[in-house]
Amino acid sequence: MTSSLSAWIWSEWFWLPENVTWADLEHPPPGVEYPRVGHILCALPLALCVLILRLIFERLVAKPCARILQIQAGVSRQAQPNAVLERVYKSMTCPDSRQLEGLSKQLDWDVRKIQRWFRLRRNQDRPSTLTKFCESMWRFTFYLGIFIYAIRHLWVSPWMWDTRQCWYNYPFQPLSPGQYNYYVAELAFYWSLMFSQFTDNKRKDFIIMLVHHLATITLITFSYANNMLRAGTLVMCVHDASDIFLEAAKMANYAKYQRLCDGLFVVFSIIFFLTRLVIYPFWIVYSVLFESWEIVGPYQSWWLLNGLLLVLQALHVIWFYLITRIAVKAIFRGKVSKDERSDVESSSDEDSNSSCNKTPNHAAKPKDSHNGSLNINGETYDH
Numbered sequence: 033m034t035s036s037l038s039a040w041i042w043s044e045w046f047w048l049p050e051n052v053t054w055a056d057l058e059h060p061p062p063g064v065e066y067p068r069v070g071h072i073l074c075a076l077p078l079a080l081c082v083l084i085l086r087l088i089f090e091r092l093v094a095k096p097c098a099r100i101l102q103i104q105a106g107v108s109r110q111a112q113p114n115a116v117l118e119r120v121y122k123s124m125t126c127p128d129s130r131q132l133e134g135l136s137k138q139l140d141w142d143v144r145k146i147q148r149w150f151r152l153r154r155n156q157d158r159p160s161t162l163t164k165f166c167e168s169m170w171r172f173t174f175y176l177g178i179f180i181y182a183i184r185h186l187w188v189s190p191w192m193w194d195t196r197q198c199w200y201n202y203p204f205q206p207l208s209p210g211q212y213n214y215y216v217a218e219l220a221f222y223w224s225l226m227f228s229q230f231t232d233n234k235r236k237d238f239i240i241m242l243v244h245h246l247a248t249i250t251l252i253t254f255s256y257a258n259n260m261l262r263a264g265t266l267v268m269c270v271h272d273a274s275d276i277f278l279e280a281a282k283m284a285n286y287a288k289y290q291r292l293c294d295g296l297f298v299v300f301s302i303i304f305f306l307t308r309l310v311i312y313p314f315w316i317v318y319s320v321l322f323e324s325w326e327i328v329g330p331y332q333s334w335w336l337l338n339g340l341l342l343v344l345q346a347l348h349v350i351w352f353y354l355i356t357r358i359a360v361k362a363i364f365r366g367k368v369s370k371d372e373r374s375d376v377e378s379s380s381d382e383d384s385n386s387s388c389n390k391t392p393n394h395a396a397k398p399k400d401s402h403n404g405s406l407n408i409n410g411e412t413y414d415h
Contacts, residue, residue: 046332047258052203057259064206069257071207075216079223086170086224093173094166101287105162111152114139121153159232165286167232172279175272178217182269185210191262195319198262199327211261215252218268222248251340258333266316267341274304301352301359308348317341 044053057066111117116139120127127135127150136143159167185208191197226245229238255264277300284293321338328334 049328049331067207067256067259067261072216072219072256075219075223078220079227082220082224083228089170090166094169098162098165103162103165103286105160109152111149117149125154161286165283168279168282174221175276179272179276182214186269196323198319199324202328203259205259211265214265215256219252263320270307270312273307274300277303298359301355304355305352309352313345317345
C-alpha cells in the first residue's frame with residue numbers, strides 16, 4: 033500500500049520529461065550531485081533556528097534601533113471587562129448596526145459606548161508599533177542579505193545572462209552549493225514565517241497568510257524536486273528585490289519619517305514594476321514557456337509550473353494597479369494615503385466606527401483588496 037502510494041506520488045510520467053526516469057538521476061557522474069527532495073528536509077529544523085535567530089535579532093538589534101528612533105511600544109487602553117461583549121467579540125470583531133442595537137438593549141448601554149468598547153478591544157489585539165518595527169527590520173535584513181547572496185551567485189551563472197542555459201541538458205543539471213544554500217535559506221525562512229503565525233499576535237489575515245506561506249513552500253519544494261533550480265533561483269531573486277524597499281518604507285513609517293517613507297514607497301513601486309512586470313514575464317516566464325518548450329518539450333509538471341507562474345503574473349498586475357494608486361498619491365499629495373495603506377491603532381472613534389459600518393459598496397479599500405497586500409503598516413504584503 034505504502035509503495036503503491038509512493039509510486040503514484042512520484043510518478044515519472046508526471047515529474048520528468050519523456051524518456052527520463054528516476055533511475056537515470058540516481059547515478060550522476062563522479063563529483064556531480066542532482067537535487068533530491070530529501071536534501072531540503074533540513075529546512076524544517078533550520079526554520080526553528082531562524083525563529084531563534086529572529087528573537088535574538090529583535091532583542092539585540094531591532095529594539096535598540098527602535099529606541100534610537102524613539103519608537104515606543106505604547107500601551108493601548110484596556111476595554112472594560114464584559115463577558116457578554118467578549119463572547120460576541122470572539123465571533124465577530126466588528127458587529128453591524130442591528131447587532132449593536134441588540135447589545136444595547138441587552139446591556140442597557142448606549143450604542144456609542146458599545147462601539148467604543150469594540151474599538152478598544154480591537155486595539156488590544158493589534159501589535160504595537162515597536163513590535164511591527166522589529167518584525168519589519170527582521171524581514172528587511174533577511175531580504176537584503178538573501179538578495180545580495182543570490183546576486184553574487186547568479187552574477188557568475190551563465191543562465192542569468194542567457195536563460196536558454198536553464199534548459200540545456202535538463203534535467204541532468206548539477207546541483208551547485210550556491211543553489212542549495214539559496215533554496216534551503218528561502219525555504220527555512222518561509223517555514224519560520226508560517227510557524228511564527230501561531231506565536232505572534234494573531235492578525236485578521238491569519239488564514240490568508242497561512243495559505244500563502246504554504247503555497248510558497250510548495251512552489252519552492254516543487255521546483256527543487258524536478259530540478260528547475262536555475263529558473264527557480266531567478267524567480268526568487270526577482271521577488272526579493274522589491275520587498276527590501278517595502279520593508280524599508282514600513283520602518284520609515286513607524287519611525288514617523290514621512291518623506292522618507294513616501295520616497296521609499298515610490299522606489300518600491302518602480303522596482304516592483306521593473307522586476308515583476310518587465311523582467312519576470314518577459315525574461316523568466318518567457319523562458320519557462322517558450323525556450324523550455326523548444327529545448328526540452330512539455331510534460332505534465334511543466335504544465336502545472338507554467339500555470340502557477342501565470343497566475344502569479346496576474347496577481348502582479350493587480351497588485352501593481354493598487355500600488356500605483358498609492359504611489360500617485362505619495363507624489364501628488366505629499367504623502368502616502370493613510371486610508372489606503374494602514375491600520376492605524378490610534379484611530380479616533382469616528383474613524384473606527386465608519387470603518388466598521390461601511391456599506392458593501394464602500395468597503396473595498398485598496399488596503400483590503402487581495403487581503404491587505406499593500407498594507408505598509410500591516411504585515412500582509414509578501415511574495
